[in-house]
Amino acid sequence: MPDRPSNRAKKRLVADGVRRLLDTPGWNPHDFVAGKAAERGAPALGATAATYSAADGCPACEAVRRSSGDLDALCEEHLAVALGFGR
Numbered sequence: 610m611p612d613r614p615s616n617r618a619k620k621r622l623v624a625d626g627v628r629r630l631l632d633t634p635g636w637n638p639h640d641f642v643a644g645k646a647a648e649r650g651a652p653a654l655g656a657t658a659a660t661y662s663a664a665d666g667c668p669a670c671e672a673v674r675r676s677s678g679d680l681d682a683l684c685e686e687h688l689a690v691a692l693g694f695g696r
């Protein structure tokens with residue numbers, strides 16, 4: 610069967626494909642999972658409680674809560690912190 614690739618050739622093809630995929634921006638599975646979590650607004654573990662207590666008494670958060678009617682709303686800065694993007 611000269612026109613069928615050997616198992617070793619197939620494995621190399623798969624490895625090359627995976628490596629190419631990992632080199633493609635936005636396709637690294639690790640980044641992909643983290644990006645998805647951030648998209649869903651999943652808070653970074655451990656940051657939430659501290660963020661919400663820091664947001665208590667934040668005038669910007671208070672203004673967002675009052676205007677949106679959402680008692681858990683956060684201002685841009687505290688939202689970024691809750692999502693793990695803040696400082």
Ligand SMILES: [Zn+2]
Pocket residue numbers: 664667668669670671683684685686687
């Ligand atoms: Zn705030």
